[in-house]
Amino acid sequence: MVRDMAAEVVVKAERLSFAYPDGREVLKDISLIIERGETVALIGPNGAGKSTFLLHLNGILHSNGFLEVLGKTLSEKNLKWIRARVGLVFQNPDDQLFSPTVFDDVAFGPINMGYSRIQVEEAVQKALESVGMRGFEERAPHHLSLGEKKRVAIATVLSMNPEILAFDEPTSNLDPRSRWSLISLFRALPATKIIATHDLEMVRALCQRAVVIYEGRIVADGHTSIILEDRSLLKTTGLAPDEE
Amino acid sequence: MNHITLDQYCNRDSFIHRLDARTTFLFTLLFIFTVVSSPPGSWLAFVFYFTVISILILVSKLPIGYVLKRSMVIVPFVVVIAIFVPFLREGEIIFSFEIWMIRANITYEGVLVLETVLIKAWLSILSIVWLTSVTKVTSLLRALRRLHFPGVLVMIISFMYRYLFVIVDETLRMKQARDCRSLGGNRLRQLRSIGSIIGTLFVRSYERSERVYYAMVSRRFDGEARMQDSLVLKKVDIVFGVCLFGLIITVALCNIWILRW
Numbered sequence: 001m002v003r004d005m006a007a008e009v010v011v012k013a014e015r016l017s018f019a020y021p022d023g024r025e026v027l028k029d030i031s032l033i034i035e036r037g038e039t040v041a042l043i044g045p046n047g048a049g050k051s052t053f054l055l056h057l058n059g060i061l062h063s064n065g066f067l068e069v070l071g072k073t074l075s076e077k078n079l080k081w082i083r084a085r086v087g088l089v090f091q092n093p094d095d096q097l098f099s100p101t102v103f104d105d106v107a108f109g110p111i112n113m114g115y116s117r118i119q120v121e122e123a124v125q126k127a128l129e130s131v132g133m134r135g136f137e138e139r140a141p142h143h144l145s146l147g148e149k150k151r152v153a154i155a156t157v158l159s160m161n162p163e164i165l166a167f168d169e170p171t172s173n174l175d176p177r178s179r180w181s182l183i184s185l186f187r188a189l190p191a192t193k194i195i196a197t198h199d200l201e202m203v204r205a206l207c208q209r210a211v212v213i214y215e216g217r218i219v220a221d222g223h224t225s226i227i228l229e230d231r232s233l234l235k236t237t238g239l240a241p242d243e244e
Numbered sequence: 245m246n247h248i249t250l251d252q253y254c255n256r257d258s259f260i261h262r263l264d265a266r267t268t269f270l271f272t273l274l275f276i277f278t279v280v281s282s283p284p285g286s287w288l289a290f291v292f293y294f295t296v297i298s299i300l301i302l303v304s305k306l307p308i309g310y311v312l313k314r315s316m317v318i319v320p321f322v323v324v325i326a327i328f329v330p331f332l333r334e335g336e337i338i339f340s341f342e343i344w345m346i347r348a349n350i351t352y353e354g355v356l357v358l359e360t361v362l363i364k365a366w367l368s369i370l371s372i373v374w375l376t377s378v379t380k381v382t383s384l385l386r387a388l389r390r391l392h393f394p395g396v397l398v399m400i401i402s403f404m405y406r407y408l409f410v411i412v413d414e415t416l417r418m419k420q421a422r423d424c425r426s427l428g429g430n431r432l433r434q435l436r437s438i439g440s441i442i443g444t445l446f447v448r449s450y451e452r453s454e455r456v457y458y459a460m461v462s463r464r465f466d467g468e469a470r471m472q473d474s475l476v477l478k479k480v481d482i483v484f485g486v487c488l489f490g491l492i493i494t495v496a497l498c499n500i501w502i503l504r505w
Contacts (some may be wrong), residue, residue, distance in 0.1 A: 058462045080464060088462040094410050095455040100382045100402050107472050112464035120472050140382075142409040160463065 007035040009071075010164055010192050011057065016065035018052055026052045027063065028216040034194065036163075039186075041203040041224065042196040044213035045238035050196035051091070053213070054166045057194070058086040070163060084113055087157025087191070091168040093149035094141070102128075102144075102152050103137040109160035127159035128152075131185060147178030151185070158189075166194045171202050198239060204228055212237055253306055253377040259480065260304040265379045265387035267481040271488055272375040276368045278496040284360040289499040290367065296492070297370045304378050311373050318369040319362070326361045330354030381405050386473035395469030403456075407449075415445060 011034040018027040026049045034040055042050045055061040057069060059079045070085055072078045090096045099105040103124060110123040128134045131151040141149060150170065157165065170186075171179045183202055186193065197203065203210055203224060210227040212220040214237040220227055227233065234240035254261070260268070275297070282289050301311055333354030340349045379387075385405070388398050418441050426437065 055458065060458050060461060080466075083462055083464050086462075088459075090455060090459050092455070095452060096459045098403065098406055098456045098459065100385060100405050104382075104471065108460070108465075109463035111470045111472055112466065112468075117472060138382075141406065156463065 007037075009033055010036050010069065011194070012066075012068040013053075013056075014066040016053075016056065016063055016067060018049075018056070018061060018063035026216050027056075030065070030213075030216075030218055032211065032218065032221070034192065036192055038209060039193040039195070039207045041207035041210040042194060042213055043198055043200065043203060043210055043227075043239060045198060048213045048237075049216040050213055051168050054088060054168055054194070054196055057164070057166050058083045058088055060088075084109075084160055085162050086164045086166060087160060087162035089153050089157055089165070089167045089170065091170075091172060093146070093153040096153040096156060097141040097149060100140060101137065102133070102139050102141065105141065105152065106137075106155045106159045109156060113160060123159040123161070124155075127155040130158055130188070131155045145178075147174055147182070150174065150178075150182060154185070163191055164194065165189060165191045166196070168196050169199075170195060171197065171199045200228060200239065212239070214238070251376060251380050253304075253310070254380045256305055258303060258305050258378075260300065260378050262478075262480070263378070263484060264475055264477050264481045265383035266391060266475065266477065267485050268375055268379045269384060269387050269391070271485065272371045274489060274492060275371045278492050279364050279367045279371075282364075282496065282499055283503055284356050286499045286503060288502075289495055290363050292495050293367050293492075294370075296488070297367065297374060301370070301374055304374065306374070306377050311370065311377070314373045315366060315369045318365050322362055322365045326358050329357050329361070333357060383473075383475070386471055386475055389469070389471045390473065390475055398471075399469045407452075411445065411449065414448065415441065418444065 011032065013030055013032045016027055016030040017025070019025045030049075030053060042053065044050050052061060056063065056067060056074075059074050059082060062074075067074045069082045072082060074082060097105050099108060106124045106127050107120050110120045115123060124137070125134070128136065131154050133148065133151050133155060136144070136148070136152065141152065144152065154167075154170075167186075171182060174182065179199075179202070183205055186195075186206055193207075195203075195207065207224050210220075210222065210224045211218055212227060212233065219237060220230070220233055231240060235242060275293070279290075279293055301308070330350045331348055331354065333351045335351040335353035337349045338352050338355070340347065342348070375384075382405075385398055385402050388401070389395065422437050422441065426434070
């Protein structure tokens with residue numbers, strides 16, 4: 001890919017490999033550079049290693065290899081700093097929303113960051129506003145629909161005002177209307193976005209760049225329109241049906 | 245899916261519902277403590293406590309039938325635990341019979357203890373039903389945190405409240421899936437499938453706990469349970485608190501004094 005030399009690199013991974021304790025290798029030699037303001041899709045079939053890669057971005061999983069986020073090496077010392085700037089939204093909102101009320105959940109990050117009472121209040125209001133969920137503060141997460149839960153889940157990281165947003169399968173299980181309203185919500189978010197998904201329709205609508213991960217390796221990286229036109233690539237990586 | 249509610253009457257409006265969660269919680273704690281620590285046979289005091297809790301329930305506009313039904317939950321537990329007391333206590337025998345050559349004596353003291361235990365348990369559960377019907381679980385959690393309850397404990401209760409519904413939904417789904425495939429079969433097989441549902445539920449919850457922890461850590465969780473609340477002690481809280489606390493403590497003291505003489 002031709003890169004704009006002036007653009008700031010926000011994520012830089014070099015030869016990242018990861019194996020689970022049972023020996024299963026999930027990431028093999030991942031090298032990737034993401035620049036500020038990009039919307040990058042990580043596409044690949046289930047179990048390709050997309051989620052595992054996202055978990056590396058804020059140091060939940062460690063591995064050998066080199067990973068730099070916003071110019072800082074991922075290490076114990078920088079962990080807090082990086083976690084405040086990388087917002088990770090998990091696939092299942094029931095995992096992301098663990099508090100008894102929407103307010104508590106959206107306020108969780110800001111409170112942990114040591115914001116004052118008023119700052120927390122403001123951050124929560126702003127985050128809920130930007131996902132269109134104002135007025136839901138006192139609601140319990142289990143009384144929300146899946147689409148609403150996903151929006152609140154996004155608000156829980158937006159309230160920390162992150163520079164990088166990473167989403168794991170954001171559109172899974174959503175009906176078409178909620179899905180498209182989520183996609184237009186993504187468009188309005190200014191942060192650098194990394195979206196792990198196999199929803200190719202969303203990738204086409206949202207991302208300029210697509211990175212294909214297959215069996216733990218990056219097998220393609222390029223402009224979305226070029227990647228999504230490459231039928232043989234999509235077939236071998238399980239993203240398109242074998243017979244057409 | 246199905247939404248069971250623990251606090252279905254918490255959104256009613258009464259002056260009790262507008263009280264701070266700390267007031268209602270501390271009152272309930274004190275109420276249970278005095279009820280439980282009153283000596284056996286303090287009938288007068290029990291009548292008084294019952295009057296207090298009845299008035300509170302009425303003022304809170306709770307449906308009486310609901311409260312009574314809820315409060316009956318405790319009775320089987322107490323009976324199972326205390327049913328043998330009348331036989332075991334030494335004292336004045338009021339009834340005696342023989343089963344298979346074994347002589348069983350029911351004593352006056354024993355019956356007294358059984359009655360007292362039943363009444364105490366019932367009064368306590370009434371106050372708990374009242375508390376959970378006028379205070380939202382979420383406010384209660386914030387109140388606990390404000391009253392310096394250990395953060396880990398508050399978090400555990402909060403997770404329990406949050407995931408209870410998720411787990412119930414999961415169980416119902418698994419039960420449905422099982423019912424779709426099981427064609428009768430004998431008891432043993434059914435039991436086995438229940439066992440595997442419980443096992444699966446445990447493993448899934450364990451895995452979920454890991455993901456929840458990841459979600460917490462990625463939002464800068466460092467082991468410290470922090471909460472922000474908007475609890476305010478109003479004048480009415482102080483008046484209500486002081487009056488009822490005073491009343492109950494006076495009665496408890498009088499009760500001990502009367503019984504002693």
